[in-house]
Amino acid sequence: MSSRPTLIGENGLRHDHRRPDELRPIKMEVGVLKNADGSALVEFGNTKVIAAVYGPREPPAKYMLSPEKAIVRCRYHMAPFSTIERKSPAPSRREIELSKVIREALESAIFTELFPRSAIDIFIEVLQADGGTRTAGLTAASLALADAGVPMRDLIAAVAVGKVDGVIVLDIDEVEDEYGEADMPIGIMPSINQVVLLQLNGVMTREEFDIAMDLAMKGVSEIYRLQKEALSKKYMLYTEE
């Protein structure tokens, strides 16, 4: 095992020269897949995630359908080449859990009651993992749903905050996640101020949690702005046609 890297330098900057409250460079693109009803590609620094949405549609197996609402099926998956060491393509315990928490976050945003007896399928594929894949995945999935025309309460913007070397930092990456003290992914619907995903791995005091939450809100509003920008870029194409 390699020695522990310095996470916060003497100048107060992080190992990748970011300020504690600084996001990684973010790139978003909507409508990247032809076959999907909606799709999005989201990059948070070296983390690269693609999301595809199909439906609302009738699935082949009808026994699981609800007569009142659409069911949401979500698959979060990491590509075998997404990590430094090859990851087995079979869904791991972690991926199954993340599929569930992401599905529940999206279910709280989608108006499922508008599409009874149908299913909305969401596929999140991590192409390159460098920390914050579930938050990038959730951000991408909500963009893909908006692209598919699925009615939602709001877009979901998600970001991970954490504690490294005693400092609360925004948008932690792989190194900070591995050697830091805490990792807290947060998903928020910014316009209506609702938290749809919140997990905490590690230890934080009550005060640190409050600071982390404020920091997350700040990061989320920037991500939300970029999401809207990515969607309006796609819309401009449509008005020109």
Place this chain on the structure above:
Amino acid sequence: MKSSPVSTGDKLATIEEFIAGPGTYQWIDGYIRASILGVLQIDLAQRVISVRNFRSKPAYPKPGDNVLGVVDSLSDDVAFIDIFLVENRDVKSAKFTGVLHVSQVSDKYVKSLYEALGLGDIVRARVLSSRSPFQLTTKTNQYGVVMAFCNKCGSIMKRRDSETLLCTSCGSIEARKISLKYVVK
């Protein structure tokens, strides 16, 4: 009516000002917000605010939509249609189940669906219900069979007159509820 683009979650109006129409919802903070990306439409006469989708998505059929489907199963009184296309939608891969009852086939009296449809025929129909399985109708001359296959030999059939089809290879004559849009004249 006035229009401007809006995004999911945008505040549109307060609930006192307007009634929330399609593409919008009321939130507990007292505002009507957009639930889809689209163009804002305000109907001042009806006091209804709604959002029209930029793209015709999703494919989930609405009452009044025209659909194309394949006759999947057939009995005297009811037929199941596999809908594969919803007209005027960007989504090309729709897959829904439709139900066509003998009373909705034609304006004229139809005793059995076997007189109006054949297994494997492609049917153009209008949607009546808002949830799956979708109730369909083929009343009026726009709707009905648009392509049929011979019950005896399976070849594509040609339109003979307004009520019968002629098989191009074996010469068999069969009765159908034929749409004006029948493809082989």
